[in-house]
Amino acid sequence: MRVLQRRLADFAAARRWQPYHTPKNLVSALSVEAAELVEIFQWLTPEESVRVMDRPGAAERVEDEVADVLAYLLQFCEVLGIDAAAALAAKIERNEKRFPVPGRRTEADRSAPDSPDRHSPE
Template sequence: MTEHPDLPRLQRRLAEFAAARNWGPYHTPKNLASALSVEAAELVEIFQWLTPRESAQVMDDPATAHRVRDEVADVLAYLLQFCEVLGVDPLTALAEKIDRNERRFPRPGEGTDAG
């Protein structure tokens, strides 16, 4: 396996992959959001009829684990491409959202300062 990739390198590889195939005109925010939704639905489909116990053990089956990893990769790829097109830093967006959620949903016993 190759070294652990970093987010900017992955985004660059995705952009280069799409550019080499002239997919830029199709990679609009609307199309990428739609593709992201489809790929997320394909991930959900794997778990659709599983019990909670079965879903927790899904990675024990190599074939199913492979499908899960592939769909996770597809979801992440489209999300990163979506972020690239709109100029959103996904890690900053996530950090800011966690900050807001920590204020909005304080730990039990703590007061809230969010409104």
């Protein structure tokens, strides 16, 4: 991802676009591109949406919009100094704690004083 981020930054720099690549402008462009991705799926049934990549014209449009969304997101991260991969990894970790798998006990549960799984020297 860092290679793509650097490539996008170099592309923008060669065209002297940096003055326009403010966080506000980039997040606005990201929003527009995400909406263009949504537009492809707008009137599809759930079943049609699952098979969208089987339709050559639609598949190409989806890939183009995904690329646009990712490009603007990476440029946004570049401008603000965000490591997108690290931010995602941290968010996944927080969500794993926030939304545990139903029925699966956590390490904190197992070490609780009244836990039958607790291994104590008693």
